[in-house]
Amino acid sequence: MTKADTRLTSIDALLDQMTLEEQVSLLAGADFWRTVPIPRLNIPSLKVTDGPAGARGGGALVGGKQTAAFPVGIALGSTWNTELLREVGVHLAREAQDKGAGVLLAPTMNLFRSTLNGRNFESYSEDPYLTGRLGTAYVQGLQSGGVAATVKHYVGNESEYQRNTISSDIPERALRELYLLPFEMTVRQGGAWAIMTGYNKLDGTYCSENPRLVNGILRGEWGFTGLVMSDWGGTHSAGESVRAGLDLEMPGPAKARAGLLEEARNDEATRQAVREAARNVLRLIERTGTFDQPRDVRDEAERDEEYPDTRALIRRAGAEGTVLLKNEGGLLPLPTGAKVAVIGPNAATGQVMGGGSAQMNAHRRTSPLEGLRAALGEENVTFATGCDNDRFLPALAVPVRVEYFAPDSDEVLATEERQGSEVMWFAFPEGVNPSSFRARLSLTLSIPADGEYELGLFSAGRSRLTLDGEEVIDNWTNWQPGDTYFGFGSREVRAARFLTAGEHRAVVELTPQPVENTVAAFSAVRLGFRAPLSPTAAQDAARLAAGADYAVVCVGTNGEWETEGVDRWGLELPGGQDDLVRAVAAANPRTVVLLQTGGPVLMPWLDQVPALLQGWFPGQEAGHAFADVLLGQADPGGRLPQTFPARLEDDPTHPGTPDIQYPGENGHVEYREGLFIGYRHVDRAxxxxxxxxxxxxxxxxxxxxxxxxxxxxxxxxGEVSVLVRVRNTGERVGQQVVQVYVRDVETTLERPGKELRAFGKVTLEPGETGEVTLPLDMRSLAYFDDARDAWVADAGQFEVLVGTSSTDLPVRLPLTLTGEWSEAVG
Structure with a gap:
């Protein structure tokens, strides 16, 4: 008997010992992060943790244990390096285990359908093949360390607008060729152990209870043997979701499945589905080694030390994901000993991650200013902010005392100390009812000089702010819904006050309020504070730039703009950043723009600057990685995983069509562009x-x-390989990505003008030559024929296009398929 047979036999034996009630108990979480243990049968709890750019562990999205923050998905996507993604997965497995977790909620396989999706930064690419290859490597690396990957969000979760209820109506060919393909690759080639369903509906049915999607395609066609869990709060039924193939409702305790036991007692089909779902939970516990070695899943036991090799990997990956978009006259790299003015709202702040569930308490957030000062010496680097790009007023990194009361009582139920003026609650002290309490947060504002200051308050729940005993902001009696905290929070309410130098006592009160469709009793509050910038800040920055050898302007966004729960604002840089770039470029002709965003933005100043780097959010070592690239210690190894349109109207979902195409209306979003997103749309339009x-x-x-x-x-x-020789003809070591696209010359159905089907990355020393061999199989030539429910490659002529971008493909190789090939699904 094989080890696999023994494992399955033992799980069957365990299932036979379990009561129906015990089987049902496994199918919803015990709390926000853990499954239900069954001590009677030595079934341990299994802890999950958020990814995909780190392993946060339990607790809130801000504060908590420190952890390694890796580059976000789009930054890793820019590397086009599968081996690097596999290495990242290996290191993330160690990070997850240190947090007591056997499951990482990652990677994100959704595509960049629109440039405005708020969570694009979490994903890899607009292209399904590139996404699938990178995700497969990530999964393999992670699971080699005994930690389950949870490939998400299955499927059609390409925007945040009404994400909990909207129906993504996707034509079958687009569904198969684009949106399902990365999931298929991570399951069939990567062997993923878990899948998370999207919040949205697919063609009118919630993904979490869509039998065709889960039991039909995922399990039946692809042979998936792992666990399927809902996104948090994304389970909408009891027996129906279990029968459709959803194993685990998260978080717990059971909400949608509160009546599952009774339903299973009265229905044989539901009882059998419960047994199969419980089997999948047990199999995941076994695959992660948790039966043999139960992890310590208590938050207080989490390890928050860091590893030097992980820190080095993050720095290397951040540099390799940085894209050199423009470099006129070879301005970059900067020479050793250069005097550099570092300017901009992202210069002194390390923008290392996006927002939402992807955020964590990083070991550090190294800024470009810190990185360049460490590399060049403080005496050679000057700094000016120039403008701000805050969406909300910044939170304060100060101690906060939290006292808990019953709603109508002044008796203190519990007290705790927090760090920072933003607090989210996913757990409460003993004796505090998460749905009915009042919290008082006390902190001290240290004012350096007399002057006008801004304060801001927003919350999930009702809140108010008093300063030195005077009410300053009322977000209690006139609470207005906003787009904070995944759509459950209020708008930000601001106030301005003249404050004298010294200490001032601020008190924030908060009480929860019911919110429909919330994942659990969720409360959060943020107090923001800052002194306004000088009205001459941009001119001051330009004068500083004029006195330096080079200017590096650090502009872009942050995790408040690029976040879960709300889509992007548009393509313009927020605040006065465009004007700042123009002012600095006019003052210093040797200006470099370092852009940090989660996706494309418009660049009205592009012709005025000689050098441009796209840096994304590259993790905790951001400043060091950028310094490595700026000074030539590392080659900018990134290649764009997304088309940057010249205007929003060039985006395939924004051609002036009705809102039904984006963001949607009447509960539906129609993918009318079909197969034509990204570079496919560019070719067609x-x-x-x-x-x-x-x-x-x-x-x-x-x-x-x-x-x-x-x-x-x-x-x-059959298969055929593309072979190409690559020679480094310059004087530096560097990286090149060979890209292979296929065009069907004699297609029966309409197809894109070309499709990425292979790629390979090489690192070469000066004068060195390497040969890249890239295989193409039948799926590389095929399209999905929805009438035949099959993958089909037509007999006849194809062109294999080879080059270094979707618009730079100088090599065209003819290929003939001697007969039709087809492969039915199902």
Missing amino acids: GTTPLFPFGHGLSYTSFELSDARLSAGQVEPG
Whole structure:
């Protein structure tokens, strides 16, 4: 008997010993992060933790144990490096285990359908093949360390607008060829152990209870043997969801499945589905090694030390994901000993991650200013803010005392100390009812000088602020819904006050209020505070730049703009950042723009600056990674995983069509663009992007030569390889990405003008030559025929296009498929 047979036999035996009540208990969480243990049968609890750019552990989204913050998804997507993604997965497994977790809620496999999706920064690419290859490597690396990947959000979760209820109505070919493909690859090639369903509906049915999607495609067609869990609060029924194939409702205790036991007692089909779902929970506990070695899942036992090799990996990955978009006259890299003015709202603040459930308490948030000062010496680096780009007033990093009361009592129920003026509650002290309490947060404002100051308050729940005993902000009696805290929070209410130098006592009161469709009793509050910038800040920054050898302008967004729960604001840089770039570029012709965003933005100043880097949110070592690239210690190894359109109207979901295409209306969003997103749309519409998919420069130069196919024709079911020689013709070590696209010359159904089907990344020393071999199989030539419910590659002529971006494909190789190939699904 094989080990696998023994494992399955033992799980069957365990299921036979379990009562129906015990089986049902496994199918909803015990709390926000854990499954239900069954001590009678030595079944341990299994803890999950948020990813995908780190392992936060339990607790709130802010504060909590420190952890390693890795580059966000789009930054890793920019590396086009599967081996790097596998290495990241290995390190994340260790981080998760240190937090007592056997399951990481990652990677995110949704595509960049629209440039305005608030969570695009969590995903890898607009292209399903690139996304699938990178996600597969991440999954393999993570699971090699005994931690389950949870591939999410299955499927069609491409925007945050009405995300808990909206129906993504996707044509079958687009569903198969684009949106399902990355999930298919991570399941069939990556062997993923868990899947998380999306909040949204697919064609009118919630993904979490969609039998075709889960039991039909995922389990039946792809042979998935792992666990399917809901997104938090994304379970909407008891027996129906279990029968559809959803194993685990999260979080717990059971809400949608509160009546599952009674339903199972009265229905044989539900009882059998409960047994299968319980089997999948047990199998995940077994696969993660938790039966043999139960993890310590208590939050207070989490390890929050860091590993030097992980820190080095994050720095290297951050540099490799940085994209050099423009470098006129070889301005970069900066010379050793240069005097540099570092300017902008993202200069002195390390913007290392996006917002929402992806955020964590990083070990550090190294800013570009810190990185350049460490590399060049403080005496060679000056700094000016120039403008701000805050969406909300900044939270304060100060101690906060929290006292808990019953709603109508002044008797203190519990007291605790928190750090920071933003507090989220996912757990409460003993004796505090999460649905009915009043909290008083006390903190001290240290004012450096007399002057006008701004205060801001927003909350999930009703709140108010008093300062030195005087009420300053009332967000209690006139609470207005906003787009904070995943859509459950209020708008930010601001006030201005003249404050004298010294200490001032601030008190925030909060009480929860019911919110429909909330994942649990969720409360949060944030007090923001700052002194307004000088009205001459931009001019002051320009004068500083004029006195330096080079200016590095650090602009972009942050995790308040790029976040879960709300889509992006548009494509313009917020605040006065465009004007700041223009002012600095006019003052210093040697200006470099370092852009940190979670996606494309408009660049009206592009012609005025000679050098431009897209840095994304590259994790906790951001400043050091940027310094490595700016000073030439690392080649900018990134290539765009997303088309940067020249204007919002060039986005495939914003061509002036009704809102039904984006963001949706009447509970539906129609994917009317079908197959044509990203570079596929560019080819079809004939638009000129600001920067094309796959674009990225290097500090060295490369030559592609001797590109050829292993055979000029291939029989149905066969494979062919693309071979190309790459030579580093410059004077620096550098990285190049060879990209292979396929065009169907004689297609039966409409297809995109070309589709990415292979890629390979090489690192070469000056003068070195390497050969890249990239295989193409039948799926590389195929489309999905929805009439035949099959993958089909038509007999006839294809073109294999080879180059370094979607618009730079100088090599065209003819390929003939000698007969039709098809593969039915189901």
